[in-house]
Amino acid sequence: MKLYDGGRAPNPRRVRIFLAEKGIEVPLELVDMGAMEHRSASLTKRNPLQRLPVLELDDGTILTETIAICRYFEALHPEPALFGKGALGSALVEMWQRRVEMHLFLPVAQVFRHLHPAMREWEVPQVPAWGEANKPKVFAFLRHLDEALADRPFIAGDDYSVADITGLVSIDFMKPAKLAFPEGLDHLARWYHTVSGRPSAKA
Amino acid sequence: MKLYDGGRAPNPRRVRIFLAEKGIEVPLELVDMGAMEHRSASLTKRNPLQRLPVLELDDGTILTETIAICRYFEALHPEPALFGKGALGSALVEMWQRRVEMHLFLPVAQVFRHLHPAMREWEVPQVPAWGEANKPKVFAFLRHLDEALADRPFIAGDDYSVADITGLVSIDFMKPAKLAFPEGLDHLARWYHTVSGRPSAKA
Missing domain, CATH: 1.20.1050.10 (Glutathione S-transferase Yfyf (Class Pi); Chain A, domain 2)
Incomplete structure (x- = not known):
């Protein structure tokens, strides 16, 4: 899998903190939001809403929305529970x-x-x-x-x-x-x- | 438990539709939002953010936020799954x-x-x-x-x-x-x- 990351923007950071708390390492691809790269053809194809972060799974499935991405990792790695028990x-x-x-x-x-x-x-x-x-x-x-x-x-x-x-x-x-x-x-x-x-x- | 309901307002309706899809009956107490009753002392004590709906459990625990209330019922009554599987x-x-x-x-x-x-x-x-x-x-x-x-x-x-x-x-x-x-x-x-x-x- 690969996480299209947006650097200093707040939503990408929420996911990175979540992953750090879980101890999960995911390959990141930095998208330069300052240069509007999140509106490029490549990113728009992956997320028509042109927002980051975007998680791409190995089979090409795309998952967007910060909290949806976090919930996916919570389901795969339940501990420590960050969505409660x-x-x-x-x-x-x-x-x-x-x-x-x-x-x-x-x-x-x-x-x-x-x-x-x-x-x-x-x-x-x-x-x-x-x-x-x-x-x-x-x-x-x-x-x-x-x-x-x-x-x-x-x-x-x-x-x-x-x-x-x-x-x-x-x-x-x-x-x-x-x-x-x-x-x-x-x-x-x-x-x-x-x-x-x-x-x-x-x- | 008791659900403080807000009638025609969209968030209370989301919870009522969710409960209907699940086939769950919960006692409702209608709060007259047109008369600003959701800002009354009684409701403000239950939800300082003065929003509806509010779910009050039998032990007095308060749960607010539409999707949080829906998730609570999903956990208690998993079928039919409305948050995916x-x-x-x-x-x-x-x-x-x-x-x-x-x-x-x-x-x-x-x-x-x-x-x-x-x-x-x-x-x-x-x-x-x-x-x-x-x-x-x-x-x-x-x-x-x-x-x-x-x-x-x-x-x-x-x-x-x-x-x-x-x-x-x-x-x-x-x-x-x-x-x-x-x-x-x-x-x-x-x-x-x-x-x-x-x-x-x-x-």
Whole structure:
């Protein structure tokens, strides 16, 4: 198999961190997103939606979408479980992964895509008012997450999970989006220090 | 257990269709979203994000997020499988469910929330230019979906899945968003006719 990787972009990084946590090595082919190579004929054939990452299996089967790729590896290599265990445990990881994705990852992406000059060719049309409207959404969810982290080490409970990966990548994505990590969210800061100190965070 | 339901809103409907396909009956408590009851103290205590549906288990455990609730029921009642089977089958359902959600369900919701006068209190601030910018995204994905459906009966393959539920609810959501079903997408129209004719579509 081969993973078409997008370098510094947040979705490719989510998959690389996931693989590092699992201890799985997959051959990577770096696609230069800055040069718009993810919109090349070769990549468009593999993913008509022109997004990365793309996983190509040995028989040519294509799998796209970050979380779908992660779930595939979870099924092949169940340990350590990053999508939770048991009916309720798995559902709670899914709940938190989706909350973080919809209320943090996506709003940070909107701020970046609609306000950063480098995104002019990527997000057509840029709607700066929509970028601005997402800033308070980001900070409201960070406060919510801080409260949730008051009584547990990781976002979905006692164990590190894919929800922490999405959370870490979202917060690191705040830097290019020019959003400052807010003061006074001590539980969130403690969690961020822990997860960003894991070796996988360098992936 | 009890499911706090939001009536005609699209996410609560996704869960009701899922339960109907599974043949599972869960006591529903209707929350009047038109009267903003999902922002009441009682609901906010259960879901600080003030969204529906909310599943409350007998021990008081709260589960939110449509797909997390559906996955919980899938784990308790595996048949018929609506999240796919096997590592690759499940990953392909996840891929399509997420593609439909991110590129159809979400853009239709943006059109509705940013352009419909009734949403003024829900989406603050409304950004009409962002609502308009989502219209071409909806139609581009419908064309993509039409092509994908040329060689198979359902969105993720041979079997009906949660991706079809998200697709059906998205297309029905186009009506209040004032988006017309486009002409000439015959595979999509055939699929829509099939899935909206299933008894579960009335849920």
